[in-house]
Amino acid sequence: VFQKFKPEYVYHFAFFVLVPRSTENPLLDMPSISGSLNLLKNAKDSHVKKVIFSSSGFLYGNTKNLPAKETEAIAPISPYIVSKHAVEEYLSFFRSAHKLHSVVLRYAAVYGPRQVTGAMADYIRHLAQGKQAVMWGDGKKTRDYVYIDDVVKANILALRVPQDHPNPVFNVGTGIETSLNVLYGEIATLLGKPARSIYLPDRSGEQVFYSLDAGKIRRELKWRPSVSLDRGLKKVLEYQRLI
Numbered sequence: 001v002f003q004k005f006k007p008e009y010v011y012h013f014a015f016f017v018l019v020p021r022s023t024e025n026p027l028l029d030m031p032s033i034s035g036s037l038n039l040l041k042n043a044k045d046s047h048v049k050k051v052i053f054s055s056s057g058f059l060y061g062n063t064k065n066l067p068a069k070e071t072e073a074i075a076p077i078s079p080y081i082v083s084k085h086a087v088e089e090y091l092s093f094f095r096s097a098h099k100l101h102s103v104v105l106r107y108a109a110v111y112g113p114r115q116v117t118g119a120m121a122d123y124i125r126h127l128a129q130g131k132q133a134v135m136w137g138d139g140k141k142t143r144d145y146v147y148i149d150d151v152v153k154a155n156i157l158a159l160r161v162p163q164d165h166p167n168p169v170f171n172v173g174t175g176i177e178t179s180l181n182v183l184y185g186e187i188a189t190l191l192g193k194p195a196r197s198i199y200l201p202d203r204s205g206e207q208v209f210y211s212l213d214a215g216k217i218r219r220e221l222k223w224r225p226s227v228s229l230d231r232g233l234k235k236v237l238e239y240q241r242l243i
Contacts, residue, residue, distance in 0.1 A: 054155075
């Protein structure tokens with residue numbers, strides 16, 4: 001691929017994303033790490049100008065300092081996040097040892113049309129069918145939902161990050177916490193369905209409270225989220241022709 005297309009810039013999005021499954025069997029994350037190393041070696045050998053990596057704001061773990069900043073301590077609570085952190089460290093190594101420039105974008109909970117995995121997609125699927133979805137825990141866990149169009153803009157702006165940037169790591173989020181109960185209720189209201197989710201005991205590897213401070217990317221790259229959760233949910237449901 002590198003020999004054929006000779007890319008100047010590489011976006012690294014590919015990763016195993018089924019967190020509960022990798023929590024049960026961390027070996028499922030091995031292809032994500034080995035694949036990332038293969039990509040970085042080829043990028044170095046092909047003299048790629050910059051690699052932009054889609055990381056995760058879940059790296060900060062269950063910190064009480066919310067919205068979390070990029071300076072927050074790394075505290076992974078699942079093998080999936082350990083893998084994301086490992087790739088960030090490899091990027092740092094390739095940057096210092098091989099002058100392969102990179103930018104790390106730590107996403108909040110990204111959502112949008114065509115999404116098929118994750119709690120939001122599951123809630124929409126069940127409620128649209130007149131059913132109730134399972135919610136792990138008491139529904140009080142919070143997430144910071146950022147719409148896909150805003151994430152795309154952040155990725156494009158990442159091309160502007162100077163090659164000599166001392167710490168090219170940026171949060172991409174809204175800084176707003178939304179509980180799963182509230183999210184479920186909003187989806188149910190938009191679909192005209194009752195919200196009576198089925199609560200089951202929580203799973204291991206789940207983050208409790210979560211939001212990201214995007215002040216750094218706002219200051220340096222002039223990025224800010226433009227799609228509210230309410231508007232974003234309507235766009236998702238309209239795309240699926242559910243409203």
